Amino acid sequence: MKEIRIEENGNLGPINAAQIPRYAGFGTYARLPRLDQVQQADIKIVGVPFDTGVSYRPGARFGANHVRESSRLIRPYNPATDSSPFAQSQVADAGDMAVNPFNIHEAIETIEHEALELTADGATLVTLGGDHTIALPLLRAAARRAGAPVAMLHFDAHLDTWDTYFGAEYTHGTPFRRAVEEGILDTEAICHVGTRGPLYGKKDLEDDKRFGFGIVTSSDVYYQGVREIVDKLRVRIGNRPLYISVDIDVLDPAHAPGTGTPEAGGITSRELLEILRGLRGLNIVGADIVEVSPAYDHAEMTGVAASHVTYDLISLISDFRSREGVNAR
């Protein structure tokens, strides 16, 4: 089958859905070209099929391809941000990293190394997980590329600043404690959003605060509303290089059942998208969308939510890059 693509501004975009039905052909993210089909890419989407760090339901190793398959309906113009992300920037799907499922240390090294390679040309990386363990090597690479510790907004039901599980330091419940210990986060500007659910003890919150994290709980989103929260987050971040990590379990299980450690009382997909849109103009240097576990999904609900979150993140990055004039075209 010959690929007929939308081409705008010299950038090769998605397969044209008016000429080739959306459900036909290979499932790259948003039917975008593969990295090897373009000369360069400003924004690269990469999958990390890895879930060796999970503490409960497995299956996030299948998440990236599920998000890709659930992204076939994405259209090229984003009215919410008034942007055409795939025309403003060359966006391409870099495929998956091949990481060791039996050796978590080696897997983390591979992810860091591959993330550095993919960003060597100045591209911004958007990573589809995988479980939340992968945020640690991705943050290492982001801080290295930024040349400084990075600010972080962490959307998640969980803190993920716990210390160890069964004596293991590198798990999906511990990446952000490790990141603080390694000095790769700018602890003046790190915040969890959407936190909720039972903890092991009050100490979890005390430790988290000591590390420098702010917390906007799921209940805060309900009581204060999106606008007030966006204003506070923007003040906290300022113009620092910002990494955004989205654990899809930040959404209520009613919106995103396909995940490994679901917690009741989450935010809606509308609230999450609106908060993200409120971050327009910030200096986003990398992002991940993790913890999609398709075996627990129904009718691609979680996949569609994750693919739209990815789309809005790409829109923000594309806007910022084209405004800063750092794109190739």
Ligand SMILES: N=C(N)NCCCC(=O)O
């Ligand atoms: N990162 C995610 N999704 N979950 C962490 C849960 C850790 C626990 O089992 O307590």
Ligand SMILES: [Zn+2]
């Ligand atoms: Zn979580």
Ligand SMILES: [Zn+2]
């Ligand atoms: Zn998490």
